[in-house]
Amino acid sequence: MSKTLFDKVWDSHVVRKIEDGPDVFFIDRHLIHEVTSPVAFVGLKSRGLSVLYPERTFAVADHNTPTINQHLPVQDPLSANQLKTLEDNANEYGISHWGLGHQNNGIVHVVGPENGITLPGATIVCGDSHTSTHGAFGAIAFGIGTSEVEMVLTTQCIMQPKPKKMRISINGPLSKGVTPKDVGLYIISQLTTSGATGYFVEYAGDVFENMTMEGRMTVCNLSIEMGARGGMIAPDEKTFEYIKGRAKTPKGADWDKAMIYWKTLKTDDDASFDKELTFSASDIEPMITYGTNPGMGMGISKNIPSAESVEGGKATYDKSLAYMGYAENEQMIGKKIDFVFIGSCTNGRIEDFRAFASIVKGRKKADNVTAWLVPGSHIVEAKIKEEGLLDIFEDAGFVLREPGCSACLAMNDDKVPAGKYAVSTSNRNFEGRQGPGSRTLLASPLVAAAAAVTGVVTDPRELL
Amino acid sequence: MAYDKFTTLTSTAVPLPIENVDTDQIIPARFLKATKREGFGDNLFRDWRYNGDDTPKEDFILNNPIYTGKILVGGMNFGSGSSREHAAWAVYDYGFRCVVSSFFADIFKNNCLNIGVLPVQISPEFSAEIFEAIYADPKTELEINLEDQTITLLSSGTKESFDINGYKKGNMLNGFDDIDYLQNMKSEIETFTESRPF
Numbered sequence: 001m002s003k004t005l006f007d008k009v010w011d012s013h014v015v016r017k018i019e020d021g022p023d024v025f026f027i028d029r030h031l032i033h034e035v036t037s038p039v040a041f042v043g044l045k046s047r048g049l050s051v052l053y054p055e056r057t058f059a060v061a062d063h064n065t066p067t068i069n070q071h072l073p074v075q076d077p078l079s080a081n082q083l084k085t086l087e088d089n090a091n092e093y094g095i096s097h098w099g100l101g102h103q104n105n106g107i108v109h110v111v112g113p114e115n116g117i118t119l120p121g122a123t124i125v126c127g128d129s130h131t132s133t134h135g136a137f138g139a140i141a142f143g144i145g146t147s148e149v150e151m152v153l154t155t156q157c158i159m160q161p162k163p164k165k166m167r168i169s170i171n172g173p174l175s176k177g178v179t180p181k182d183v184g185l186y187i188i189s190q191l192t193t194s195g196a197t198g199y200f201v202e203y204a205g206d207v208f209e210n211m212t213m214e215g216r217m218t219v220c221n222l223s224i225e226m227g228a229r230g231g232m233i234a235p236d237e238k239t240f241e242y243i244k245g246r247a248k249t250p251k252g253a254d255w256d257k258a259m260i261y262w263k264t265l266k267t268d269d270d271a272s273f274d275k276e277l278t279f280s281a282s283d284i285e286p287m288i289t290y291g292t293n294p295g296m297g298m299g300i301s302k303n304i305p306s307a308e309s310v311e312g313g314k315a316t317y318d319k320s321l322a323y324m325g326y327a328e329n330e331q332m333i334g335k336k337i338d339f340v341f342i343g344s345c346t347n348g349r350i351e352d353f354r355a356f357a358s359i360v361k362g363r364k365k366a367d368n369v370t371a372w373l374v375p376g377s378h379i380v381e382a383k384i385k386e387e388g389l390l391d392i393f394e395d396a397g398f399v400l401r402e403p404g405c406s407a408c409l410a411m412n413d414d415k416v417p418a419g420k421y422a423v424s425t426s427n428r429n430f431e432g433r434q435g436p437g438s439r440t441l442l443a444s445p446l447v448a449a450a451a452a453v454t455g456v457v458t459d460p461r462e463l464l
Numbered sequence: 465m466a467y468d469k470f471t472t473l474t475s476t477a478v479p480l481p482i483e484n485v486d487t488d489q490i491i492p493a494r495f496l497k498a499t500k501r502e503g504f505g506d507n508l509f510r511d512w513r514y515n516g517d518d519t520p521k522e523d524f525i526l527n528n529p530i531y532t533g534k535i536l537v538g539g540m541n542f543g544s545g546s547s548r549e550h551a552a553w554a555v556y557d558y559g560f561r562c563v564v565s566s567f568f569a570d571i572f573k574n575n576c577l578n579i580g581v582l583p584v585q586i587s588p589e590f591s592a593e594i595f596e597a598i599y600a601d602p603k604t605e606l607e608i609n610l611e612d613q614t615i616t617l618l619s620s621g622t623k624e625s626f627d628i629n630g631y632k633k634g635n636m637l638n639g640f641d642d643i644d645y646l647q648n649m650k651s652e653i654e655t656f657t658e659s660r661p662f
Contacts, residue, residue, distance in 0.1 A: 015653055020629055020630035020631060022631060022632075024653075026656055026657070026660070028660060035497075036550075039499070039501045039549075042500060042501070043643075049643075049647075052650075052654075053657065063496075078498075081497075081499060085499045119662060122662065127548075128547055129545065129546050129571060131547075143547035144571070145578055146550075147549060147575070147579060147642070147643075148578065148642075150643060154643065154646070155643070155649075156657065157646055157653055158642070159631075159642045159645070161629065163570075193544050194540070194544065194567060194569070197541075197570050198570060227544065229570055229571070250662055254662070257661065261661060293484050293544070312484075313539075315481075316482055316539065410494065411493045411494060411496065411497070418516065430545060431488070432511045433488050436511055436516060437516070
């Protein structure tokens with residue numbers, strides 16, 4: 001029977017099917033971090049359970065970590081306690097731990113692929129919704145709750161009903177200044193934040209085929225923001241090239257054997273989806289959000305839609321615009337901003353910093369802007385230095401910080417103050433996401449760079 | 465036995481007719497720093513519920529003593545965003561045992577089921593009727609019967625059935641959880657693991 005890419009990977013991981021219930025679903029790789037894992041270990045201990053396959057779980061500190069002076073003790077006692085708890089649990093159960101200061105440390109969804117933990121055809125979970133990032137490699141990857149973290153630790157399985165299947169196809173050349181982030185934000189703006197709920201998405205078409213692995217990760221990362229559990233892209237030569245030789249990828253004969261399997265990982269020609277959507281690449285321009293969910297995005301040159309023209313209730317829409325301090329029909333270009341954040345599991349990879357550098361090179365940071373440049377990992381940080389990007393940033397008046405989730409969710413000190421506006425390359429613009437009362441405009445690294453040097457929302461195409 | 469059994473629940477309800485309520489509103493990230501599952505109810509809807517100086521915001525529904533109960537009725541797409549189970553813990557710890565909405569975000573719904581909070585999905589029309597009834601009379605009660613998979617607005621008698629898979633329903637009725645189930649099939653899992661290429 002014809003199968004989709006998703007079917008092939010899902011079906012090969014079903015340990016048992018339960019009638020009128022979920023599948024018992026095997027997990028190849030499990031990533032844990034300091035925020036959503038401690039209670040899972042408490043659960044294990046209270047039931048007297050052990051970790052079944054510690055070699056399949058990888059602990060990385062990222063959510064709570066400071067992005068300056070990482071060599072010093074963490075100041076916030078609650079954060080320090082969570083980081084210590086992660087380390088203690090990892091040590092107690094024999095799980096590898098890349099804590100603060102470790103050379104492989106960074107955001108869990110950046111370091112997984114960098115170190116070959118992420119593989120095509122694998123199932124990958126983490127107590128973090130942006131686990132969908134790893135789908136870029138043809139893996140089934142999604143976020144889970146802490147109860148499920150406990151399940152994976154003790155049985156390497158979770159219990160999940162198989163989601164429905166959606167394919168999103170986009171073909172054609174992307175216009176100047178349009179990045180993978182814009183493609184993702186565009187799709188979400190078309191689907192809304194609940195448009196893909198209950199589905200697992202496959203991205204298809206030459207737009208995704210032509211993307212780098214970094215770009216594919218950005219797109220898959222944003223799958224959750226349209227409500228999907230995850231999104232994936234069929235592995236190809238680019239995928240194999242990216243993972244080959246990384247620390248934890250198969251080697252020698254194991255690699256050859258894996259390659260035979262990986263080359264089967266594509267949707268059969270006559271396989272069917274529960275839903276198919278097609279968009280045209282030429283309709284996508286650099287995007288920016290104006291509201292308080294990632295679906296409230298638009299082309300940067302457009303005006304904020306009126307309540308009548310959007311789905312959903314007017315009360316919720318008005319509340320959202322009031323929070324942002326914006327009004328219907330206003331244009332976003334020229335809006336004053338206060339902060340710029342480049343980083344996160346969405347846009348914290350080397351390609352994102354290259355894009356940022358392409359605009360700030362030879363220009364100066366605007367005086368009214370506080371900018372946080374936060375690499376996704378130490379490996380990204382090293383590349384930024386190696387490629388000379390750091391010099392460009394410093395010449396333009398920017399400072400490079402140390403890796404972590406940082407202002408994406410503002411669990412550490414990188415908080416945008418109440419009422420201030422941040423152009424952010426992260427994934428969520430919810431009320432207070434970047435600090436209580438903060439106002440977030442989601443955008444690509446190019447749009448962030450254009451805002452950083454002009455101090456207002458600016459069309460990056462004018463600066464390219 | 466992992467959590468309280470859920471059979472029937474008859475209670476007044478708290479209305480929150482806002483759409484796309486995200487997990488950052490249910491529990492902001494800065495309150496995720498605990499290493500034990502305790503006290504999350506205090507910070508449920510923290511930034512909607514309290515001012516910056518920790519004084520209650522009088523216009524927020526949870527601060528209005530007229531509206532109480534073990535059922536939270538939310539707007540469409542409730543629980544979107546993060547996978548943080550802390551959001552479901554906060555709902556539970558505050559005292560809710562059931563969340564009603566015309567549409568749930570996937571991971572939040574799953575997390576609720578895993579900790580013994582029943583998510584009940586109803587039609588948008590019934591949702592509107594419930595909001596209206598509660599605003600007209602905050603003492604209005606809802607009755608949720610898990611065995612029959614029904615939710616009834618007692619003031620009008622309007623009743624709808626809701627979906628839940630048989631396995632999860634059994635778990636909630638009996639207070640079992642997935643770990644109880646998975647522990648019993650460990651040898652099957654170990655055999656399966658041997659077949660994995662990586």
